Amino acid sequence: MPQDPTERRVVVTGVPRRTLPHTRLRSRGRYPQTSGYYRPRTEIDEQTTLGHTYVRSLMRSQLRVALVVFAVLVLLVGPLPLVFAATPDGATLEWAVLGFCLYPPLVLLARWYVRRAERNEKDFVRLVEDR
Amino acid sequence: MNENYSVPAVALVVVATVLVGAFGLRISRTTSDFYVASRTVGPRLNAAAISGEYLSAASFLGIAGLVLVQGPDMLWYPVGYTAGYLVLLLFVAAPLRRSGAYTLPDFAEARLGSQAVRRLAGAFVVGVGWLYLLPQLQGAGLTLAVLTDAPDWFGGVLVAVVVVATVAAGGMRSITFVQAFQYGLKLTALLVPAVFLVLAWQSHGAPRDAFDEPPTFREQRLVQVDSTLDLRLSRPLTVTATGTVDGRRYEDARVRLPQGAHHIESGTRLTFGRGDPVPAADRGSSSAMSTSLAAGREERPLYATYGLILATFLGTMGLPHVVVRFYTSPHGVAARRTTVAVLGLIGAFYLLPPVYGALGRMYAPELSLTGDADAAVLLLPDRMIGGAGADLLGALVAGGAFAAFLSTASGLTMAVAGVLTQDVLPSRGVRHFRLGTVLAMAVPLAASVLVGGLPVADAVGLAFAVSASSFCPLLVLGIWWRRLTPPGAAAGMLGGGGAALVAVGATMAGYPGTTGSLHALLAWPALWSVPLGFVTMVLVSLATATRVPAGTAAILARFHLPEELTDGQVRAAVSGTSGAAAGAKESEL
Structure with missing residues (x-):
């Protein structure tokens, strides 16, 4: 468990223990059907729960970043048709915005998302492997 | 239009494609596996390949034609095609790569462990693929008809034959660098003439009447x-x-x-x-290419614009030839970076079609009357510059257009044929894959000859609507929601995607006329069919909560955990990727 939880981006709820969660995670996660690759390792319910808690926290932080960027996209694009319809000189504005101006923000949003998502993952790996 | 240069240019592109297809057979066998080759593919090259496959006839010809006829509202198409990749990046890219799924049916099976859902997803892949192939063939027919005196159907048949031959022989799609080259070719084929056209426009005193409503x-x-x-x-x-x-x-x-x-x-x-x-032209919905589903600017309801935005933003993630490409990224992080690079590349490309559309409104406005608006890109060099230089530029554009038809059509044919081979035809194997290829192409070819009618970009819009209402809920809920059940997924795909498909079919068949609110509802189904798909999927899943697949938690862990935590497992999953995916790879290479 990290000494200073505020440093972590990932919220972990659940009792930390010395066993390495990632070895639990490693032994799982195959399709139940492809039994040929299934490691015959019994999974203790307790540890499984802990592993799931970690995964859940990662998923939640990733989903949060995605939703933030998506919300920005919706706010950016959503009102545009109304603006074009309402402005008297809407057609010229429409040429400028849709023809050129909208592409750079899309790329910038994508880059920002990727940076955040990768940082989330890096933090998560550190959290799991620190111990 | 002078055909002395254009016909050799088109012939060159076609021959090059056939040759590469023939060599592709050898190359893809010696590298033993699509996946092994992909380990060496960096995000940039891979992004160029994805962009090369993605930029279709609709991007190359259709957008300029629609802008010419209907004005700047149609610029939502390229914006939507690009923003679709952003949405794909946010919710799907990395988890989809980590899932190890090679196609959408593979994803459905891996996530839900249900053969029924797999088959249903396969059916939708075939449906969306056919809808998307149709405008490629039509665009090819139009291009050849404009360049030469060939009949309308000839270009479509030519593309169909070339694509079936190359895909059945070796599959050019599996060779990343060819697709990357196609991107370069398409960009050059639009960029170089655009520079000359803009210079010509400048020398004419840079008139600004492109933005007049209506054009004159x-x-x-x-x-x-x-x-x-x-x-x-x-x-x-x-x-x-x-x-x-x-x-x-x-x-x-x-x-x-x-x-x-x-x-x-x-x-x-x-x-x-x-x-x-330039007067506005009304046409019966079944006659010519350039009549759009929604009429002129003043009659184009906001509803249609929002329908278009929703369909393109959410539909990109479900296009069969887009999903397959994510498998070539070595890991989830690379998949994300690749997607960002794709955004940049296709964004750069989409700066060009509006230029052609605007110039077309000034120099070739009568195209909106003759029903050949999609040919604007091909005709402009001749119209604005003239002489041998214009013929060379025209030849470049024609070659680029054919590259667009061939690369997108072969990617789609590959995806559709893969599904037909695995899930429809009785047994797998190379011979059946070839039969599947022929089937995959025969249906849209017949439709393009028989139905004719839809403008290129509109037909693509319909494919996006179906994809957004079926695969978008499946992918987003499948990746982020633990309580998704097989019955829920099936009901959602049928409810949303099926309804959109019916609406699309009704529109194509000309029902119910070309005006009225019912027509608008059916021609732009995304606004109601996407929420319908999501809601149905969630509600039915909640109602069948006992049927959440047993391994869900483990599967979601694999989707979301960074590879460094799951390395051994990923390798195992790769060699065994849900049996069926491995079968897909073998049968395709």
């Missing part, structure tokens, strides 16, 4: 009306007519047309004077 004729222009149409005039107009107008024969006579609608028979030639506004 810059010079006296003779227009040959090839198929019967109705002109709508907002104010009286005098033209010189040879042929039948409003039921009366004219022979090179000045005709004063009062405000209102006028019926022009096919074969009529009209001469418009300098400065005349």
Whole structure:
């Protein structure tokens, strides 16, 4: 468990223990059907729960970043048709915005998302492997 | 249009494609596996390959044509195609790569462990693929018809034969660098002529009337009306007519047309004077390429615009040839970075079609009357520059257009044929894959010859709507929601995607006419069918909560955990990827 939880981006709820969660995670996660690759390792319910808690926290932080960027996209694009319809000189504005101006923000949003998502993952790996 | 240069350019692209397809057979065998090769593919090269496959006839010809006819509202298409990749990046890219799924049916099976859902997803892949192939073939037919005197169906048949031959022989799609090269070719084929066209525009004194509503004729222009149409005039107009107008024969006579609608028979030639506004044309929905589903700007409801935005933003993630490409990224992080690079590349490309659309409104406005608006990109060099230089530029554009048809069509054919081989035809194997390829192409080819009618970009819009209402809920909920059940997924895909498919079918069959709110609802289904898909999927999943697949938590862990935590497991999953995916790879290579 990290000494200073505020440093972590990932919220972990659940009792930390010395066993390495990632070895639990490693032994799982195959399709139940492809039994040929299934490691015959019994999974203790307790540890499984802990592993799931970690995964859940990662998923939640990733989903949060995605939703933030998506919300920005919706706010950016959503009102545009109304603006074009309402402005008297809407057609010229429409040429400028849709023809050129909208592409750079899309790329910038994508880059920002990727940076955040990768940082989330890096933090998560550190959290799991620190111990 | 001079065909001395264009025909060799098209022939060159076709021959190069066939040759690469033939060599591809050898290369893809020696590298043993698509996946092994992908380990060496960096995000940039891979992004160029994805972009090369993604930029289709709709991007290359259709957008400029639609902008020419309908004005800047149509610029939502390229914006949507690009933003679709952003949404894909946010919710799908990395988890989809980590899932190890090679196709959408593979994903459905891996996530839900249900053969029924797999088959249903396969059916939708085939449906979306066919819808998307149709405009590629139509665009090819139009291109050849404009360049030469070939009949309309010839170009479509040519593309179909070349694609079936190359895909059945070795599959050019699996060779990343070819697709990357295609991106370069398409960009060059639009960029170089665009530079010259803009220079020519400058030398004409940089007129700004492209942004006028409606566009006007810059010079006296003779227009040959090839198929019967109705002109709508907002104010009286005098033209010189040879042929039948409003039921009366004219022979090179000045005709004063009062405000209102006028019926022009096919074969009529009209001469418009300098400065005349270009009249709006109404056509039956089944006759010509360039009539859009939604009529002129003032009649285009906001509803249609929002429907278009929703369909393209959410539909990209479900296109069969897009999903397959994510498998070539070595890991989830690379998949994300690849997607960002794709955004940049296709964004750069989409700066060009609006230029052609704007120039087309100034220099070739009559295309909206003759029904060949999709040919604007091909005709502009000749119209604005003229001479041998224009012929060379025209040849470059024609070659690029054919590259667009061939690369997108082969990617789609591959995806559709893969599904047909695995899930429909009785046994797997190379021979059945070849049969599947023929089947995958035969249906849209027949439809393009029989149905004809839809403008390129609109037909693509319909494919996006179906994809957004079926695969978008499946992917987003499948990746982020633990309580998704197989019955829920099936019901959602059927409810949303099926409804969109029915609406699309009704629109294509010409029901219910071309005006009215019911028509708008059916022609732009995304606004109601996407929420329908999501809601159905969630509600049915909640109602069948006992049927959440047993391994869900483990599968989601694999989707979301960074590879460094799951490395051994990923390797195992790769060699065994849900048996079926491995089978797909073998049968395709």
